[in-house]
Amino acid sequence: MGAFHAYDIRGIYNVDFDMEIAYKVGYFIPELLDTDKVLVGRDCRTSSDEIHDALIAGITDAGADVYDIGLSSTPMVYFGTAHYGFKASVQITASHNSREYNGMKVSTTDAAAVGYDAGLSTIKKWIDEGKDTPVKEKKGQVFGKDIHDEYLAFMNRYKEDYSGLNIAMDLSNGMANLFAKEIFGDKVHYLFDELDGTFPNHEPNPLIHKNVVPLEELVKKSGADIGVIYDGDADRVMFVDEKGQFISPDLIIALMGLYFISERGEKGCKVLQDIRSSKAVGEFLEPMGVEMHTWKVGRAFAARKLRELDGLWGGELAGHYYFKDFFYSDSGLLASLIVLNITARLKAEGKTISSAIANIVKYDNSGEINFRIENKQGAMDAVKEHFTAKETPTAFMDFDGYRIEFPDWWLNIRPSNTEPYLRFLCEASSEELLHHKVEETRELLKREFGAE
Secondary structure: OOOEOOOOEEEEEOOOEOHHHHHHHHHHHHHHHOOOEEEEEEOOOOOHHHHHHHHHHHHHHOOOEEEEEEEOOHHHHHHHHHHOOOOEEEEEOOOOOOOOEEEEEEEEHHHEEOOHHHOHHHHHHHHHOOOOOOOOOOOOOEEEOOOHHHHHHHHHOOOOOOOOOOEEEEOOOOHHHHOHHHHHOOOOEEEOOOOOOOOOOOOOOOOOHHHHHHHHHHHHHHOOOEEEEEOOOOOEEEEEOOOOOEEOHHHHHHHOHHHHOOOOOOOOOEEEEEOOOOHHHHHHHHHHOOEEEEEOOOHHHHHHHHHHHOOOEEEOOOOEEEEHHHOOEEOHHHHHHHHHHHHHHHHHOOOOHHHHHHOOOOOEEOOOEEEEOOOHHHHHHHHHHHHHOOOOOOEEEOOOOEEEEEOOEEEEEEEOOOOOEEEEEEEEOOHHHHHHHHHHHHHHHHHHHOOO
């Protein structure tokens, strides 16, 4: 059962989990979350219908009712969970993974994430132990629940005038197709704008550059002011500037200050970034009166932390953006509405999205580099000891791997939750210094740990 992870249940369907596991997850959710009602949605993957049927059979056999919203984006399920007061919900999806994957994202009251440490580990334990799943004398019922229009109305509250914008948008054959044309209209240059769970055009993962290339080309060909690309379940979004250049997602956290602070006047608010985010994000926002906070990677951690802080918004390098207005949860559509609002205002002032990003960027950045290493903790400690022995850190964080900051550069090294990889990221005040630190790390890990 390698499908149980820190944030969700996910893996190759019929390899890492199957219908039987889906049934048992459904059966145990009402007990775990102490409820007799479960909201269920699903993405368009070819295996989602089968998982949906098994999950619902488990829930109803346990005596709980199912409120089935049908095809949905993951943020739509978050909205339904919080807006209608459900104590449990499941979205069947593998998010940005390729077609052979599937999974389940479980949420509870106010759309709070149920990660491994908040309940998924208990379900896994019950399954591993062979806990009984007797069919209750009074089985639950299945009710259809249509929340499309109400969710759409919620999103449209954030829509401003885009009539002056030339927009290119890649819907990745995924769940953004449920809403994009209703929100943005038919004047947008769309790519891959049909639901297709085989993802025939590219994997629904905009963090892999080859998947963004068609959008970059469309932006340049159409003269678009901005390009927008969603992942498979529309909880993530990323952007391409008017030159056809990909914008690092962490910089969008800073850009949103032009909406929340400059436009809405939300000074004194708290903003969350993940441990991999550029130092430039805080350096741009703090002079605007923002209180920056840094925390672990992943929705199960970020959404919870933003709620604890009562923060206004936050984001991650992976393209997740969280909003107090959206139950402290992430929404690709809401994030794109805000970024398009900013872009429209910039254009009205004769400015471009690339110029706004240039005002934020201060450093050269390596992007995440993966090293295949079995002894992840030992390697992390070796990197920490190597660099801190040579130079005194100005800041040190150890809650998701290590983030070690020095006067003119910093690094983050963190273990993958699911693979034998260390993920390394470095940022420096010059390209030369960046190259030197990356190569120094690479040589150390190869010499001491046989890193590939």
